[in-house]
Amino acid sequence: MTTRVMCLSLLLFGCAPALEEGYFSCATPAEDECPAGWQCVSGRCYRSPPDASTPPMDSSPDVDADAGDSEVPPPIDACTPQPRAVDLLLMIDDSRSMAEEQAALTAAFPALVRALAEGDLDGDGRADFDPIASLRIGVVSSFMGVGGHEVPTCEYGDASFGDDGVLIAEHRGGRGECPATHPAFLEYTPPGGLSELQAAFTCQANLGTDGCGFEQQLEALLKAATPQSSDVRFFDNTRGHAGAGVNGAFFRDDAVLVGLVLSDEEDCSARDLDLFAPAGPYSGTTLNRRCDVHADDALWPTSRYAALAELKADPADFVYAALVGVPVEAERDSYDAILAHPDMDYEADPATMRLLPACDSGGGDAMPGRRYVEVAQALESEGAQTLVRSICRADFDGPVDELVRLIATRLDARCP
Known part of the structure; x- marks a missing residue:
C-alpha cells in the first residue's frame, strides 16, 4: 500500500476525525491512491460512487494544512445608490x-x-x-x-x-x-x-x-x-x-x-x-x-x-x-x-x-x-x-x- 493510502487508512480507522468523501484527490483510474474499497471518480476518492448528476463537491487540488483559509471574495456590487x-x-x-x-x-x-x-x-x-x-x-x-x-x-x-x-x-x-x-x-x-x-x-x-x-x-x-x-x-x-x-x-x-x-x-x-x-x-x-x-x-x-x-x-x-x-x-x-x-x-x-x-x-x-x-x-x-x-x-x-x-x-x- 502506498504511503498516501496508509495515511488515509489511519484517518479512517485510527483516532483521527472521519474522512469526508471527495476531500482527497487521486489520479483516475489509479485505484491504489484511494483507501481499500474506495473508488477514484473525477479525480476524487469516494466510498460510494456519486450520482453522475451530482458534481463532485470540490475539484480543486489539495492544499497544505498550514496554507491558511482560502476565502472567495464576495461578488462586486456595481450599483451605486443615487439620491432620489x-x-x-x-x-x-x-x-x-x-x-x-x-x-x-x-x-x-x-x-x-x-x-x-x-x-x-x-x-x-x-x-x-x-x-x-x-x-x-x-x-x-x-x-x-x-x-x-x-x-x-x-x-x-x-x-x-x-x-x-x-x-x-x-x-x-x-x-x-x-x-x-x-x-x-x-x-x-x-x-x-x-x-x-x-x-x-x-x-x-x-x-x-x-x-x-x-x-x-x-x-x-x-x-x-x-x-x-x-x-x-x-x-x-x-x-x-x-x-x-x-x-x-x-x-x-x-x-x-x-x-x-x-x-x-x-x-x-x-x-x-x-x-x-x-x-x-x-x-x-x-x-x-x-x-x-x-x-x-x-x-x-x-x-x-x-x-x-x-x-x-x-x-x-x-x-x-x-x-x-x-x-x-x-x-x-x-x-x-x-x-x-x-x-x-x-x-x-x-x-x-x-x-x-x-x-x-x-x-x-x-x-x-x-x-x-x-x-x-x-x-x-x-x-x-x-x-x-x-x-x-x-x-x-x-x-x-x-x-x-x-x-x-x-x-x-x-x-x-
Whole structure:
C-alpha cells in the first residue's frame, strides 16, 4: 500500500476525525491512491460512487494544512445608490391666450408633488415606488427675442434676446398676494410644506399673458438646460445657461430631469431671426403665418432638440413632456399617427388666414404642434422618455399622473 493510502487508512480507522468523501484527490483510474474499497471518480476518492448528476463537491487540488483559509471574495456590487431627486424645468408660454392653461397647470401641480413625495401612484395610501428626496422647480418663458426687430406684441423686454431661457425670478401674473421677486427656482424636501410650495408655485408659474406672440418654446428649453461648455450655439453665437452659466445651480447630475412644455402655439424656434422683420426677406408672408410657411427655410430643424437627451449620462433620465396642440381624441395614438391626423396639418382659414386649430377646449383653441411631436420622436429614438398630450383637455390631471409614472420608472431603476 502506498504511503498516501496508509495515511488515509489511519484517518479512517485510527483516532483521527472521519474522512469526508471527495476531500482527497487521486489520479483516475489509479485505484491504489484511494483507501481499500474506495473508488477514484473525477479525480476524487469516494466510498460510494456519486450520482453522475451530482458534481463532485470540490475539484480543486489539495492544499497544505498550514496554507491558511482560502476565502472567495464576495461578488462586486456595481450599483451605486443615487439620491432620489427630480429637477422639473417648465417652459411656459406667456402669450395672450394662455391664462386658462396656466391656471390648469397650477391646479394639477399638488397632485404631481404629492405623488412624487409619497411614492403613491394610485392614491391608495401605499407607496408604489420609493418617494423622492428632493424636488427642484424652475420656469422659463417662450420669449427668446425677435432678433432686435420691432414686432407687435413683442415690445416688452429685450427685443434681441427676450428672456433668453433664463429662469424667471419675478412675478408677472399680476397676483396681489405674490411678491415681486422670488428665487430663480423652488426646492422642496418632503415631507410637509406642500401648501407653502403650492402657493410659491402659483406665483412662479403664472407668467401672465403679455408675452411675445412669436414663441420659441423649444429653443428656450434647450438654451436653459444646455451647459455653457457645450458646442451648441444660440442666437448671436451665445452659449447655454447650465453648467457654469446663470442657470447652473438648478441642475443636478444625479437627478431625473423633466422638461415640460406648455403652449397652445406651434414652436417657432428661428435659425434666421430675420423671419420676424416686418419688412425683411419674408415680408411677402403675413406675420402670423411665417412660422409655418417658412418652417423649412427659417426654423431650426427639430433634430436639433434631440440634444436634450445628451443632458444626462443616461438618456432615460431625461423626460420630455409636452402639453400642446394635438387632437384630444388622437393624443394616445403613436406619434406617426398623430402627425398624420388631418387636424395636425398646417391649413389656414381662407377668411382670416389664421391657422386652423388642432383642438378646441371650449375656452380656447391650440394650433397644430407638429414640431413638439417630431421632437418627441427624435428624443425617444435617443433613449429619452417622452409624453405628448393635448392642451385642450378639460384638466391636466391625467397627463400629470402619466408624467409621475414615467418619472417613477427612473426612480425605481436606481439602486435600492
